[in-house]
Amino acid sequence: MAKFDINRDQTPLVEMRDICISFGGVHAVDHVSVDLYPGEVVGLLGHNGAGKSTLIKILSGAYQGDSGEILINGQKVEINNPRDARAHKIETIYQTLAxxxxxxxxxxxxxxxxxxxxxxxxxxxxxxxxxxxxxxxxxxxxxxxxxxxxxxxxxxxxxxxxxxxxxxxARILIMDEPTAALGPHETQMVSELIQQLKAEGIGIFLISHDIHDVMELCDRASVMKNGKLVGTVDVDDVTDDDLLGMIILGKQPGSSGAE
Amino acid sequence: MTHSDADLSPATPKKNIVQTLELDLRLLGMIGAFAVLCIGFDLVTGGRFLTPRNIFNLTIQTVSVAIMATGMVFVIVTRHIDLSVGALLATCSAVMAMTQTQFLPNVLGLGLGHPLIPWISIAVGLLVGTLIGAFQGWMVGYLTIPAFIVTLGGLLVWRNVGWYLTSGKTIGPLDPTFQKFGGINGTLGATGSWILGLLAVAGALYGLWNSRRNKIKHGFTVKPLWAEGVLAGIITAAILGFVAILNAYEVPTRKLQRMFEARGEVMPEGFTQSYGIPISVLLLIFIAIVMTILAKRTRLGRYIFATGGNPDAAELSGINTRWLTVKIFALMGALCAISAVVASARLTNHSNDIGTLDELRVIAAAVIGGTALAGGLGTIHGAILGALIMQSLQSGMAMVGVDAPLQNIVVGAVLVLAVLIDIIYRKKTGES
Known part of the structure; x- marks a missing residue:
């Protein structure tokens, strides 16, 4: 698939730095940093409960992080509720469709x-x-x-x-399992839309379980496990198995080390 | 994005008359049930049920419960319940009765019969009702105590706050101006009622025309002109028919004679006077219009229904659902206060048991009127019709001579049956 040129020298659209949130002593998101550039699709991968949805809900204003900061176009911003997120042109398509x-x-x-x-x-x-x-x-x-x-x-x-x-x-679009409830035909419709939005310079965070979705639609993938970021990779540099290894074992591609 | 799931219905099916007129089937069903009920009672009582006098009485008896039922629609639509409305009505009534008979005349020294007394009392009652409602809403929304518990507690608390304020005594007679809100003591008379009826027809026709004009402006398909004409005809006939019936109820000759005697005059031979539309019914109509606009045409109403349909979606759309809950319960409280004005004015005094069991009548009216306890569905006009059906059933049975316990048994059974029919109807039409 043709990839659009993404200039990663410019200021990122979104930077989430060192984000933490815990619920009743459980570190749902533990010092995670991710970023997103204009026209880029970044996949967020991980098991159920890995913390990807929680991380993204901090960006969309549904949760407030305990620590860490969010930068939009290089400016530090406060996002305390969904209204704030919308004011920063962040729109979310939730798994449950909301x-x-x-x-x-x-x-x-x-x-x-x-x-x-x-x-x-x-x-x-x-x-x-x-x-x-x-x-x-x-x-x-x-x-x-x-x-x-x-x-x-x-x-x-x-x-x-x-x-x-x-x-x-929207300048920043968050898609939480956008194709989970859809048939093949409709999934195709969503991927066409993603290409169209990329071309308009919109940055997209795509949360998915499906590695094939991510390999096909995303430019980079950030993998989470147990609330921690395993790593962020360029999808062109890795194989399906590399990604699987990151999700299941939490190991970086190319390295044989454990966590 | 061109090839998404295709719309499988090949051509628009031929529309039947109900669809062409864009009428609400459920509403038609309720009106049908109501008509059958009225005609049935009229036949059994030998024509005593559908007399102007009885229709007049039915409408003024319905007002208090109907006003509260409009607020209960919002409460139930957002998946809450308010069991305290009857008790809250009693507290508001007690506060207003004490304000106008004790506090203002004696403590503030305005003296009985001061022209400001009824208005200050009503303002105080409204304030108290709204604050109590807001307080209960705050406990539900912000402290997240279930509405069932908050208002069940409220039922006991406010019923007995009312008792405590009046030491359980009947307080009266209430101010004569205040009593005009009760029904028979405050009506518009024949001419006033006709003028109002014509204004209402003009307003309704303008509304229809305006809506059509807007739809055309945005390029939507509109009903055929004849359908608009039929609808306009039905509305005009209903409004003017209602006015004609209420105007046909004349003040009894003996009462007129006494009124003339009180003024030191002699009643002319053949003099008659109609009651016309009661002010309380006017109040109900006004509230119904305001509440319908609130429900359908304001952001508040949109958020109420969205929250009822999917609270999470509402929250994620940036709606402050907690504050919304406070507003809904505050509105319910204000409506309880207005009902308290009507109910106590109708009785001409405040009695300790005023509004007892009203919470059940109000909830039943809303539910019979099509408000779904699962949330998200309900209409103001449905709740008012529900209140009217309940009241007709009760007075009809009383008129037929059904024993009091049997009356209540029937009303209870009808409530359950009505909900069952609604469930079956929704399954048939595929609504969830």
Whole structure:
């Protein structure tokens, strides 16, 4: 697959430095540092409970880290809640999709950022109109604008979640297992979207279980185990087995040493 | 992204009349059940149920529970419950009764009958209700105590705070202006009711037209014009019919004679006067409109439904769900205070047992009206219709002469049955 040129001499889009968080004495994330450049996809790999989702939730504002710092375009920032993250143009597509099932696509797309009329009332017609525009771009077959999203298929729900991230001009996109609930066809749709977003210079953190996904979609991969960072590698320099070794044994490729 | 899952339905199926009019099937079902109930009671009682007088009484008896039911919709939609509404009503009623009969006239020295007394009392009652509601909401939202427990405790606490404030005595008579909010003591009369009815028709037609214009502006497909016409016709007929019925209920001749005598006049021969729309019903309609706008057209309402549908999603979308909980319970408290005005004004005094068991009637009204206890679903008009169905059932049975214990047994059974029908309906239509 063609890779875009990523200039790693410039300031990274995101730098998470020395992040720690613990829950009841368990170090869920233990001195982890990762970074992300414009137009780059960085995969976060690891077992269940390795700490990858927790790390990324600190960036998206769902959790607050105990220590460490976050830099966006080289500037240190405070992210205390999801609103702060959104203000820094960080958008997240959660594994559970984070959609309110009882609301329609437009209401979900604009949830927390509704368009309002001059009287301050929510403008459903304007939101539906905007929703139709962006869905026309992302998923032209999408027609169910009036139904609650519970009536949608997995792929359609995914496109609503993606539309939400794309509509608000994300610079940094976090995708937590974006293809976990999808069929092959829909997975293809997501990978095409990722290529398109990369071309626009958006940086993407992709959390995945699937090594093949990561090998295909990502430029670099950061592997975590037991809350610690095993290492960050360029995917072109490693094999599937190298990555597996990092995930399972926590060993660096090329080295025979243990942790 | 061009080849995602295709929409498999080949062509739009031919729409039936309900779809063309874009009517809510569940609402139609409830209206149908209500109509069957009313006609049934009317037949059994030999035409005594659907008289202007009984319809007038039914509406004013429904108001207090219906007002609270609109707030209960928001509480239940966000997956909470409020068991304290009847007790909170009692506390608000006690506070307002004491304010207008003891505190303002005696302590502040305004004297009984001062024109400000009813308004200050209502303001105090609203403040107390809102604060108590907000306090309970804070315990639910920030201290994360389950709403069931907070409000179960509240049921005991506020019922007995009301008792303590009044030493268990009946406080009255309440201020004459205050009593106008009760129902029969404050109505608009025939002319006023007609004017209001016409204004309401104008408002409804403007709303329909405006919504159509907006949809056209954004290039959406709209209903055919004849469908809009039918809808406008139904709405106009319903509003004016309601006004006509309430206007047909005339003040009894004896009462009119006494009113004239009190003024030192003689009643002219053949003089009649209609009650028209009660102020309490007007209040309910106003609250219903405000609550519907709140639910459908404000961010607060959108967040309430989003939180009910998926609390995590709401939180991740940047909605402060804790503060939202405080707001919802504060609103519920304010509505309890308004209900307290109506309920105590209707009785012309505050009695110690006011609002007893109202929590159950209010929850039942919301649930019969289609509010799902699992959260995320519910409508204001449904809850009001639910309250009306409950009240009709109760007064209808009383009119037929069903014994009191049997009445309650039937009401309880109907509640469970209504929810069962709702569950079956949702399964059939594929809603979860």
């Amino acid at each position: 959609l309110a099932d009882n609301l329609d696509a437009a209401s979900n797309l604009f949830l927390g950022r509704e368009l309002v009329t001059s009287f301050g009332l929510v403008d459903d017609d304007a939101m539906e109109s905007e929703c139709r525009k962006i869905m026309g771009r992302l998923n032209p077959n999408f027609k169910k604008f009036a139904e609650p999203v519970s009536a949608l298929s997995g792929g359609q729900r995914q496109s609503v979640a993606i539309a939400r991230a794309v509509y608000f001009d």
